[in-house]
Amino acid sequence: MPANLPPQYFEVEKKLKNTNNPEEKIKIMEELLSIIPKHKGTEKLQALYKSKISKLKARSQKKTATARHESLHHIEKSGAGQVVLIGPPNSGKSMLIKSLTNAEPEVADYPFTTHKPYPAMMKYENVQVQLIDTPPITRDYMEAWHTEIIKNADTVLLIIDSTSRDPVEDIMTIQEVLREKKISLVPENDKTDQGKNQFMKKCMIVLNKVEMMNISVIEKQIKEFVEPEFTPFACSAVQNSNLDLLRKKIFKSLNVLRVYSKIPGKKPSYEDPFIFEYGSSLMDMAKAVHKDFAKNLKYARIWGKKKYGGQKVNKEYKLQDGDVIELHI
Ligand SMILES: Nc1nc2c(ncn2[C@@H]2O[C@H](COP(=O)(O)OP(=O)(O)OP(=O)(O)O)[C@@H](O)[C@H]2O)c(=O)[nH]1
Ligand SMILES: [Mg+2]
Known part of the structure; x- marks a missing residue:
């Protein structure tokens, strides 16, 4: 169902791109919510803004308790290694955790379902590997504890929705956001030492929902535009396809x-x-x-x-x- 957004919406939305001030962002998003027509076609958009507003509000309230807040979300390592799943909204991070483990994280067909880190143990042969589900990463928003979890993990799995409008752009956006936080996602065989200004993090790109898409073009584009050494791993969390091999790859990545x-x-x-x-x-x-x-x-x-x-x-x-x-x- 089309959203049929009025021209006024796009005028106000421009203001959002031009500010980094959380208070201003909240005001603009509240204005956008009042403009968006309320019907089925705009439900996702409304949910997105509501979730962003509540996060920004919660963040400004917690400013004074930042240190306590960060340690609150620190996850102690357990098992053979710690692997964090990151990605854009709705790419299937939680669904993948659900399919790889016995855990039951919330999975839903709208963005920002996951709000805080969620650890779960994945069995691989005779060992357990700790996986951590995390909230989505977008250009506008990422909490400090999220960055710390990524830095602390042994491996990063970047979960990409292969049915998204532009999966390669999704990858690049996340790389860019993380680079600003001084984290570089590098292929597993990368031999570069930890840089002075950048934290190198071993990363496996996982293309999810592949039962819906022919991914050969995406695979080529990743090699061409992102990094030739990245070999994306294709799977479907819903259909459980290729998950045994993914378990093995995850374990191998721990070295x-x-x-x-x-x-x-x-x-x-x-x-x-x-x-x-x-x-x-x-x-x-x-x-x-x-x-x-x-x-x-x-x-x-x-x-x-x-x-x-x-x-x-x-x-x-x-x-x-x-x-x-x-x-x-
Ligand atoms: N077709 C298909 N749908 C999938 C697959 N994996 C997940 N989904 C669907 O994609 C939607 C989002 O899944 P989630 O696991 O909640 O996505 P997420 O990345 O955790 O989303 P956020 O927590 O909002 O970042 C849900 O409707 C899932 O059922 C898949 O392999 N194939
Ligand atoms: Mg989730």
């Missing part, structure tokens, strides 16, 4: 390995692995088990891909994914 501890003469348990960053040593494992092992470690026996049959290794041994380890003191 962690799993090892298993074994007591002499007993079989190892594969249910609860120790998780370490790639590059960690046997000493890191000993420290994680108990301080006595760290202090008195003599050697370990390994059953794995590079060392076999209980081969002896020393403290400097670099752990390999899947190693079964018997520590000896």
Whole structure:
């Protein structure tokens, strides 16, 4: 149903683009709400302004308690790693969290459904990965705690609605907004060190709702206009398509390995692995088990891909994914 907005609406809307002052923005948006004709075709637009107004009001009231407010939304890491889902309004972030985990975040066909961060655990084989749903990012609005969550996460998933008018522009807008907050979204294989002025964040672009679209053109445009190294991942949160592979990619992006501890003469348990960053040593494992092992470690026996049959290794041994380890003191 068409919105049939009167010319006066567009006049007032121009003023909105020219101000960054929250009080002024609220006034202009309230004026816009009074101009917008009230019918089915304008419901989304009305909801958008209402939500923006309430957020701006809440923000100005909380100005004095900013520090407390930010720490209130800090999410302690849990599991094998922390992955934050970001994106424009309505791209399916919450739906994807719902489909990847057992959580029940609110999903709805209007923008700004999600207002605060929502953590949920995703099972991948024998580990849990922490996913965080977040409110949408737009050119006009992003709270300080949202920036902190992105900086703190191990991986960013940028969820894009492949049926949107211009998915590539959606990506670029978010990149731009984040760059202003000193965050650069980089492909996973990017080797650039953390810059002085920019915080580099590993990012995977996820094209959602692909059951509705042929995405080959979008994929090409992303390589051409955004960054050739970005290989978007295609899925449908509603139809659960490609989600097993997405789980795997998310885990791989964390760049962690799993090892298993074994007591002499007993079989190892594969249910609860120790998780370490790639590059960690046997000493890191000993420290994680108990301080006595760290202090008195003599050697370990390994059953794995590079060392076999209980081969002896020393403290400097670099752990390999899947190693079964018997520590000896
Ligand atoms: N066709 C289709 N619709 C989807 C898919 N994923 C989500 N949706 C729909 O898209 C709408 C928005 O989904 P949400 O998960 O609420 O989107 P969001 O990105 O969390 O939205 P905000 O919280 O407002 O930023 C809902 O109507 C979903 O049912 C998908 O894979 N295919
Ligand atoms: Mg949401």
